[in-house]
Amino acid sequence: MGERFSRYSRSIIQERALPDIRDGLKPVQRRILYAMNKDGNTYDKAFRKSAKSVGNVMGNFHPHGDSSIYEALVRMSQDWKVREPLIEMHGNNGSMDGDPPAAMRYTEARLSKISSEMLRDIDKDTVDWVLNFDDTEYEPTVLPSRFPNLLVNGSTGISAGYATDIPPHNLGEVIDAILYLQKHPDATLDDLMQFVKGPDFPTGAIVQGIDGIKKAYETGHGKIMVRSKTSIEPLKGNKSQIVITEIPYEVNKAQLVKRIDEIRLNKKVEGIAEVRDQSDRNGLSIVVELKRDVDSTGILNYLFKNTDLQVSYNFNMVAIDHMRPERLSLKKILVAYLEFQRRVIEKRTKFNLKKAQERQHIVEGLIKALSILDKVIKTIRASKNRKDARDNLVKTYDFSEKQADAIVALQLYRLTNTDVTQLETENKHLADQIASFEKILNNPVELNRVLSRELRELAKTYRNPRRTEIQSQVSDIKISTDVLIPDEDVIVMVSHDGYIKRSSIRSYKASGADNGLKDDDYSIFMKELNARDHLFMFTSKGNLIYRPVYEITDAKWKDTGEHISQTIGLDADEDIIGTFAFNSLKEPGNFLIATDEGHIKQTAFTDLTPGRTYKKHAYTYEKLKDSNAKVVAVKYLTADQQAGQLLLMSRDGLALRYNVQEVSINGARTTGVKSMALRNDDKVVDLQLVDETSVVAIVTQRGAFKKLAVKEIPATSRARKGVMILRELKNNPHRVIDFETIVDGHTPLEVLTDRKRVHDILPSEFSVGGRYSNGSFVIDIDSEGIPAVIRQKPSEITIN
Incomplete structure (x- = not known):
């Protein structure tokens, strides 16, 4: 299994998913371009059915599914995916909305004009050739690629253990960098980045993060932010709209519009009235119409953060170099391309030199033959056949076989004085060509001059303005709470x-x-x-x-x-x-916290502000020493209430009143100080904020209700035992369940029992009792249950 997987891995790395460093093409792309060129399906001819091209590629060079070949062909034609499309297509070739292209039987395709530069000189022995899958014909291992396609059109692919993400670049900028590198082989990255500013996506948009670009060009790995090009336009009636004219590379426009509309429908952000996709043949346009008087910049920032209006792009510049996958720096890619182009020109020149020398040899033979024309004709007429005539010419006049073949094949009309002149002119021209070719091959400076001239001509023909704006810093997105x-x-x-x-x-x-x-x-x-x-x-x-x-x-x-x-x-x-x-979340007050085991503390509001994990975890505001202990009361104190008093009551009928200022301020994860001295297993039942004029309502476990004036309880100090506020009985003594401050005699109170029953009490119907009174029985505990809580009866909410 390991042996087979390693073979499979090698296959998909070298022959499927990763581009070659020299021509920037994957094998399927290379085969499509070569097959279409071989078929004469070029930019200067009529379009042909895509199915014909796909079938040709599949039958001769690429023994895989037709869908994968057609997808590769279509992608090379999509001007929102590639910076310089290599295929021209008639018919539906997909869209930025993720729509699929029409079937190959409906569409027509041909090579684009710039594709001819990829294939120029391929017939001049400039590249290596190998047999195809069934050994019936040869295919190129690489295309001459007269422009730097790997950077210009970029590449993306996933193989076994390797992936690549090379963004598209501007052709003019890349050629300028190559020309500079040709003259300055020791150029630094900063030197090259004077020309190659960064990616130039076909969809335009804005790239932020010069540091990420520099790191990517240095190591082959880096991260940038790609942000949509947007503007905020005012409308009538204090309204405005966000207009999006360019979106990030490889973002699905339809999905983006849908996501923005979902934010509007779900009211994730307030203020979006409508989302419209107004794109047409004149260009992309998404309009987000806003409501009256909203923070349009804040909404735009929210959309940047929560939709694909802004995305991160991760460089991973991996390509095949000498049959090995390598992560490449910008300079390594440019150096490899430059070396490849030098070899292409060298091989082309050798091919042209050989052709010129062969032709010169023939021309010299023809000139010689014309100078002794009568003798040549006499010899030919005396010969038995063409082969005999050729052999006699070689033997008699010292012609080479090739020269003799050319003489025998000569047409009669060529035996004029004019033709002799033409041959002598051609001979001189060939001699000049041969000298020029030999100069290129023998002098590297001359070869570089030819290369730079051709690159300049190519840049002049195909240069176009940069579409993507480069911004050095990544903008911080600050979203106002008012927007959310x-x-x-x-x-x-x-x-x-x-x-x-x-x-x-x-x-x-x-x-x-x-x-x-x-x-x-x-x-x-x-x-x-x-x-x-x-x-x-x-x-x-x-x-x-x-x-x-x-x-x-x-x-x-x-x-x-x-x-x-x-x-x-x-x-x-x-x-x-x-x-x-x-x-x-910036309140100035404190929380007053009391526990049943007799502890009390104040904790500042600022100590209880929520952390990042508030959605999943509760925050400890009181550290309880005993697992059975519990907090009985939490009150919020403003600065004015710090001068007030608090009242504590215990289950056994003890009450303690003292100033709030006696309670120290402690942190959240603390227990606090002693609130009152409890006997045996007595517990604090509740805490209320009071003053000298306050009256409290007390309820006992036997269903008794009692009103008590706070002034009956002397104000002392913290941590004391307190005074009795119930008369102790030998049998079934009353125990305090809860108590509440009475706001006024007209506001009803309600007692909630352990059976979830509610008993209403009107305080004005009861007189204030003394400290040693046990109150009046108001609740039948047998039928209603034992009281659990007494509180102010919630009033209905008044809506304005």
Whole structure:
């Protein structure tokens, strides 16, 4: 298997996928050009059916599928794929949209004019020849390639262990570099790059990154950015449009337009009104029409970053040199081409010299024969046949056999004085030619002069302006958040069970009371926010989940939304205990965090700003010492609230009030300081921000409700035991489940039980009790369940 694979690898490397360094052609391309030239299917003749050319190539030189031959033929005709097309084609030869060409029976093809330069002098022994696959005729191993096709048209291919990506270049620039290198063999890369500025793609566009070009030309490997040529045009009514006139090399135009339209439909970026492909026979034109008063530059930058309007191109300049694949520098390619062209001219000159010498020999014989014409005629008339006449001339007058053959074949009308003069003129001309050929072969300077003259003539005939603009620096693409995120108001909801969604105001109004949650689930956060706001969700296990509002799943209000665990894993007993929305990620305040095991801390907002992995991982905001511990409260404090007070209550009925300033500021991954001194297995149940006039509502596990004035609890200092706020009973004593600050007597409170039942309480219907009161029984725990949470009853959102 190894032996067979190595043979296969050698075959596809040398004879299929990689171009030759000398003519820049793969074998199939070379065979197509040679076969069409041999057939006389050239630029100065009529077009012929492509199927005829393909069949000819397949039958005589390339024993592979007709589709691969036709694809290679078509590609050489596509002026958006090759810088100088080698084939001219009538009919559908594909398009930039990725449309396939018409079948070969419908299209017609012939060699282009510049192809004649690839094949010029091929009949003068300039290249080596080998037998074809069935040994019936010879084919060239390389074409004379009188222009540097490898760089001009580039190449792309994949073989075993090797791939190549050589971009197209400008013919005039490459020839200028070759002429310079011819005079300065020690030229540096910088010298050559004065002429070859960089790739010149047939589709134009803009190349950025001179360092990448230089590295590629130095090592054969480098990366550049290719950016579409665009302009922003103003329209009536404060609107504008982005007009794209050139796109990067080998980008599918239809796919590009489709991708931009998908961005418009999916509202990935706000402000695109319409996308139109207005390309016609006059050129490419894609129009992205924008809405009124939008950041057109920002949208264009977004399209550069997220579509093929800008792509990277990786040089990988690999070609076959002396039957071996090599990664090549620019100078190595130019040197190899120059040496090849010198050999071509040398072989052509030897061929022409030999022809001229042979003709001169014949002419000299004819002149000699005409000078003794009567004797020659007498000898011929006395001969038996043509062979006898030839032998008699050789024997009698010392002619060579070739001269004697020419004399015998001479027509009678040539026996005039005029013809003698013509022969003498031809002889002189041949003598001059022979001297010229010998001078070229004997003097390398003369050979170089011939080569440079021919290259200049070729450049003069085929030079055309550069299409691709070269920019030295790769532009940084900065996308404004305002472009990415629509400036719209939405309704955001987070549920107790961990469902989260955002809905349009229109959907919220249309759905009424149906919020899409399951019967036993309820909302813990519901607010009208802007899509550019930021949501922080704190869990009872010390994890912080961050979501920009615009990234929250956009759902109908009557749909459930997405569960937070779809992206971030939560423990089964982990709840979201605090949700906050902010306009920016540069808020000046602190978060006040309390745990049930008696720790408290402040953490600056800036310490909790999200990192890059926020979509997949939660961020630790509180380090819990015990696996069973949990955070019971998270409050956000502005600078004004730093002068306020906080109130803590424990399960066993102890309350402690002190100033917020006593709580030190700690980092995110810390536990904090002691909040209150707990006895035995007592736990902190909640924390509230209060002042001297505050009244709190307390609910116990027995279903009792109690109002208590905060002034009843003396303000002391942090880490103390606190004072009792319930009367201790010997049998089934009351235990604090939760407490809440009463905003005013008219705002209802609701108690949520462990059976997911909701019990509404109107605080104004209850009087304020003393510290040693156990309150009034309001909840039947047998039928409704044990209270779990007391909170302000969420009010309906008022939509302006």
